[in-house]
Amino acid sequence: MTTETPDHQRTSVLLGTQDLTVEDRPVPTPDPGDVLVRVAAVGVCGSDVHYYRHGRIGDFVVEEPLVLGHELSGTVVAVGAGVDESRVGERVAVEPQRPCHRCAQCLAGRYNLCPHMRFYATPPIDGAFTEYVTIESEFAHTLPDTVSFEAGALLEPLSVGIAAVRKAGIVPGSSVLIAGAGPIGVICAQAARAFGASRIVVSDLVAERRERALSFGATEVVDPTVVDVTSDIVPVDAFIDASGAPRAVSDGIKAVGPAGAAVLVGLGNSEMTLPVEHIQNLEVTVTGIFRYTNTWPVAIGLVASGQVDLDSLVTGRYGLDEVREALESDTDPASLKSVVYPGGAPA
Structure with a gap:
């Protein structure tokens, strides 16, 4: 099952150090076990800024065009084979990683240490400064209606x-x-x-x-x-x-x-x-610590119960054509968390 989605999407792409462009790219098709998410909000992380300014973080080097952004939320608009079709229309927060599920670390429950990990916006894996992404269905965590898309995106740094x-x-x-x-x-x-x-x-x-x-x-x-x-x-x-x-x-x-x-x-x-x-x-x-494991359910509970306030962290909102401004917003001492809206920043 799917809702109506376009064939192409607008995507912010890092071509090289401090070199950004917006490209027209195909909308991905969800593989078996995946969901297709229409991206609502993407938080800007320090790692995004580091790749933008320096082109690398340690051994992770930007050697080809890369889509940044890994803190995201959105709506499921299509599902791959084996995924319950009732998930279409669900508001979700995305845990932006694809472990192999088979290595010793994954089997021990430490999937964050999977040597075969494919993590959003970590070279060469593209991230979420785009309109649509796919992710394994179990890593698309259902958001309560009381949790905003902005807070849903920021569940990643909360994790x-x-x-x-x-x-x-x-x-x-x-x-x-x-x-x-x-x-x-x-x-x-x-x-x-x-x-x-x-x-x-x-x-x-x-x-x-x-x-x-x-x-x-x-x-x-x-x-x-x-x-x-x-x-x-x-x-x-x-x-x-x-x-x-x-x-x-x-x-x-x-x-x-x-x-x-x-x-x-x-x-x-x-x-x-x-x-x-x-x-x-x-x-x-x-x-x-290197990322996280099994944190989204706790994070959602803390936000939904009011024990953690993520909405108040947002100090800047940007559209897809303003990703450069979003990445450079950290130079303002008053800036705390900037959010990119691939479908357009809210008024």
Whole structure:
């Protein structure tokens, strides 16, 4: 079953560093087990900006035209063989990854670590700055009517936050230091609050961002150039880095008390100097996260119940012809989360 869809669609394509164009491309046909989604909203991620400005993230290099965007929601308009036709018309949030389902990591439940992963907007896999995409039906998560398409798109960064606080071991009564009050930092703060943390300290160099963090779950904010987090706020049960800054990572780990955890989320240097003596003597667990597994049901529940506010994160709305402006909006300190609307930005 299908609703009426066009044969072609408009697509924003990254041709090279800071080189964008809009192309006319065929609308894909859903394979068996897939659904075709008409894209409603796509959040702009820091990784999109990094590919746009630098053409690579670590070993992932843009070597051919690439469609950016992996935070998305929309409506199912067609289904492939084996998918219940009743899904047509469903509002969904897309988990933007295709694991193989057969490797050792997938079978162990860690499908985010699948070596054969095809992840939206990660070279050479195209993303969602386009009007229609396909995804495996189980990764098109049903959105309650009370959750907006904007919030549905931002369930992806919320999933990063959920993965981080899970790794950090946040439970009711926990204390946590979060470095960085950008989109991921404030989302981690909201997730930590939802998981029961009673003390949530957010550090950032920018006063405007620190002030904003107080609206999104932080109980305290600090300027790391004024406050020494290694001595003035210690100890905390957990540290989450959402900055990628080497000094923030090192100092954050030093703020963690005995048997605590440090979780590295931010994109930073490929190598850093860490306080090994502190890690060893206090048995601090230091780990990273790479995307997420099984987070969408929790994320939807947190938003639908009002425990996490994603709509208020949106500070900019752009059409498909304005993707360049959306990607460059992060230069404005007042910008938090920009959203692209492939069908046209709402009035």
